Amino acid sequence: MSVIQAFLDVLIERWDAILTGTLEHLYLSFVSVAIATCIAVPLGIILTRKQRIAEPIIGITGLFQTIPSLALLAFMLPIFGIGITPAIIALTIYSLLPILRNTYTGILGVDRSAVEAGKGMGMTNFQILYIVELPLSLPIIMAGIRTATVLTIGVASLAAFIGAGGLGELMFRGLQMMRNDLVLAGAIPAALLAIFFDLILRWVEVKTTPRGLKK
Amino acid sequence: MITFENVRKVYPDGFEALKGIHMTVAKGELVTLIGPSGCGKTTTMKMVNRLIEPTEGKVLINGEDIAHKNPVELRREIGYVIQQIGLLPHMTISKNVSLIPKLKGWAKERYLKRVDELLDLVGLDPTVYRDRYPAELSGGQQQRVGVARALAAEPPIILMDEPFSALDPITREQLQDELIRLQQEIQKTIVFVTHDIREALKISTKIAIMKDGEIVQTGEPNQIVKEPKNEFVKSFIGDEHSGSDCDGSRMSSYK
Ligand SMILES: Nc1ncnc2c1ncn2[C@@H]1O[C@H](COP(=O)(O)OP(=O)(O)O)[C@@H](O)[C@H]1O
Ligand SMILES: [Mg+2]
Numbered sequence: 263m264s265v266i267q268a269f270l271d272v273l274i275e276r277w278d279a280i281l282t283g284t285l286e287h288l289y290l291s292f293v294s295v296a297i298a299t300c301i302a303v304p305l306g307i308i309l310t311r312k313q314r315i316a317e318p319i320i321g322i323t324g325l326f327q328t329i330p331s332l333a334l335l336a337f338m339l340p341i342f343g344i345g346i347t348p349a350i351i352a353l354t355i356y357s358l359l360p361i362l363r364n365t366y367t368g369i370l371g372v373d374r375s376a377v378e379a380g381k382g383m384g385m386t387n388f389q390i391l392y393i394v395e396l397p398l399s400l401p402i403i404m405a406g407i408r409t410a411t412v413l414t415i416g417v418a419s420l421a422a423f424i425g426a427g428g429l430g431e432l433m434f435r436g437l438q439m440m441r442n443d444l445v446l447a448g449a450i451p452a453a454l455l456a457i458f459f460d461l462i463l464r465w466v467e468v469k470t471t472p473r474g475l476k477k
Numbered sequence: 478m479i480t481f482e483n484v485r486k487v488y489p490d491g492f493e494a495l496k497g498i499h500m501t502v503a504k505g506e507l508v509t510l511i512g513p514s515g516c517g518k519t520t521t522m523k524m525v526n527r528l529i530e531p532t533e534g535k536v537l538i539n540g541e542d543i544a545h546k547n548p549v550e551l552r553r554e555i556g557y558v559i560q561q562i563g564l565l566p567h568m569t570i571s572k573n574v575s576l577i578p579k580l581k582g583w584a585k586e587r588y589l590k591r592v593d594e595l596l597d598l599v600g601l602d603p604t605v606y607r608d609r610y611p612a613e614l615s616g617g618q619q620q621r622v623g624v625a626r627a628l629a630a631e632p633p634i635i636l637m638d639e640p641f642s643a644l645d646p647i648t649r650e651q652l653q654d655e656l657i658r659l660q661q662e663i664q665k666t667i668v669f670v671t672h673d674i675r676e677a678l679k680i681s682t683k684i685a686i687m688k689d690g691e692i693v694q695t696g697e698p699n700q701i702v703k704e705p706k707n708e709f710v711k712s713f714i715g716d717e718h719s720g721s722d723c724d725g726s727r728m729s730s731y732k
Contacts, residue, residue, distance in 0.1 A: 472567030474611060
């Protein structure tokens with residue numbers, strides 16, 4: 263009871279720090295996922311056209327993901343120093359895999375007969391992509407973006423470790439000062455953010471499912 | 478008119494799928510390519526819209542070598558119907574049928590009118606079906622839409638690769654009858670692939686029997702029944718066809 267009471271007190275006392283932390287957290291996460299999307303979706307499309315190099319490239323992004331997140335952030339230090347930029351680079355690398363993999367498998371999963379019919383009717387490659395393949399794989403690509411977003415919101419808590427701010431800042435300070443109320447003031451909003459965006463993006467996924475594909 | 482001149486196809490794995498095909502399909506004809514599975518029917522047909530390129534030889538349309546044509550423009554002048562149908566599941570029937578006319582830049586009133594016209598032609602009430610999605614139609618109805626889509630941009634040539642073989646027998650019969658009626662009405666040049674000799678005898682003006690990458694015999698249906706060139710043709714026809722029952726078939730009109 264006392265921890266919760268203390269947490270509520272912190273919430274009132276430090277609402278501005280929590281708000282700042284939340285905004286920083288969102289900024290880090292969104293910029294990273296946005297950059298990752300801009301890289302991974304076109305790359306995923308290209309890989310479906312060059313399947314021979316697909317496995318190695320998806321493998322490399324998979325490798326990035328197996329690096330523990332704290333270690334990945336630590337690797338940024340000697341190269342890019344501290345601050346927001348290295349954090350965004352690390353988070354971007356971290357977000358690539360789910361988006362890349364889902365774009366690739368999503369497009370390859372599109373009913374081949376629809377693609378064949380489109381080609382046979384005289385669609386250009388670009389028309390096949392944007393009239394047939396992208397609309398039909400959009401829900402799967404969106405699921406990849408959702409996974410990446412939730413993942414990144416989680417990992418962004420560690421960005422404070424290299425001085426990039428965010429809700430992790432509050433958690434770290436709380437841990438240093440052995441103040442659970444401060445830790446919770448960072449942890450609870452971070453968890454809520456992840457859950458909130460998971461729900462929002464699930465809703466977007468449903469909305470982007472073409473009507474003819476809904477059961 | 479479509480002409481095959483000594484068309485060979487060797488696939489990248491070294492398999493020789495076509496061993497020098499010679500064939501002429503005259504304007505307004507419905508030619509069926511028939512033969513056992515793997516004999517090269519689909520390969521032959523896909524040369525016409527350049528989904529497959531010949532290793533050797535030429536395919537000409539109205540005397541023009543299609544190898545020099547832009548494949549996209551070529552395909553927009555050729556209707557294409559496949560066994561798997563391949564309607565776009567995220568588009569309504571109307572959008573599916575009007576896709577190519579739209580890409581060709583037709584005005585909206587023109588292609589919407591065309592959709593209703595075509596749905597009528599293939600036996601689907603436009604007011605009922607135009608705004609439905611493919612998943613809301615039966616297999617037979619979907620293939621009717623597939624045929625309407627192939628006709629949409631008024632192509633002079635239509636390719637059909639086993640279009641009815643996944644359908645139940647009754648629907649198949651209906652669609653065969655309608656194809657005959659349709660072709661008499663609109664006089665397209667149709668290349669039709671099937672492995673069903675009864676279907677071929679029923680709908681064709683000309684049949685090309687294939688075996689192992691070669692055309693064994695071509696002729697009008699009754700000619701092939703009466704004068705099978707060799708044992709292979711005889712057994713191929715004999716299995717399915719006693720020679721007397723050809724109810725409603727075109728054979729009666731080709732004496
Ligand atoms: N892309 C390909 N690579 C290698 N062999 C192929 C390819 N496509 C078809 N074949 C082979 O060529 C032969 C003819 O194929 P196809 O024209 O599809 O036959 P059909 O339509 O008469 O059943 C078959 O033996 C098939 O296995
Ligand atoms: Mg075939």
